[in-house]
Amino acid sequence: MPVVNGSTVTTVVTGDELHIAGIVVHVQPRRIAGVRQAIGMLPGAEIHAISELGKLVVTLEGGTASEVAEQLHAIHALPGVYSAALVYQHHEDIESLNEELADDAVPSRVY
Numbered sequence: 497m498p499v500v501n502g503s504t505v506t507t508v509v510t511g512d513e514l515h516i517a518g519i520v521v522h523v524q525p526r527r528i529a530g531v532r533q534a535i536g537m538l539p540g541a542e543i544h545a546i547s548e549l550g551k552l553v554v555t556l557e558g559g560t561a562s563e564v565a566e567q568l569h570a571i572h573a574l575p576g577v578y579s580a581a582l583v584y585q586h587h588e589d590i591e592s593l594n595e596e597l598a599d600d601a602v603p604s605r606v607y
Contacts, residue, residue, distance in 0.1 A: 512591070514557065517564045518584035519571070521552040527576025528552075534574050538567055550578075561587070 523531045528550055535541050540557035554571070558564045564585070572580040 513559065513587050513589055515559065515561050515564045515585070515587040517556045517568065517582055517586075519554050519556060519568060519580055519582055521554055521571055521580045522578040523550040523552060524576040524578070525550040531571075531574050531576055535571060538570065540564075541567060541571075561585075 521531070521535070525548065528546060531552070532543060532546065535543055535552070535554060538556075540563075542555050543552055544555065545551075545553040556564050556567045558567065568580055568582060571577060
């Protein structure tokens with residue numbers, strides 16, 4: 497599965513949280529280019545990998561769970577998309593993203 501690099505993700509977070517979701521999109525192979533372009537236009541969406549068989553690995557970011565759900569539904573509604581399945585979802589408080597974490601790892605016990 498080739499990796500797609502060079503995507504620029506623009507996420508506008510207006511609340512106190514950041515929501516991140518990982519999805520797998522299954523597309524008709526002849527529609528990959530159009531779906532790729534449409535996903536690339538969604539704020540906070542990034543394509544990480546595409547297979548020739550029509551599978552895309554995508555992450556979505558938004559300020560609320562509703563924003564991420566709207567992005568997922570928009571992708572699912574694109575012509576040629578068989579399915580857009582949520583694989584992973586996580587959220588963090590914006591303030592916690594700036595916290596420095598202590599590295600308590602003991603080098604002799606790290607594998």
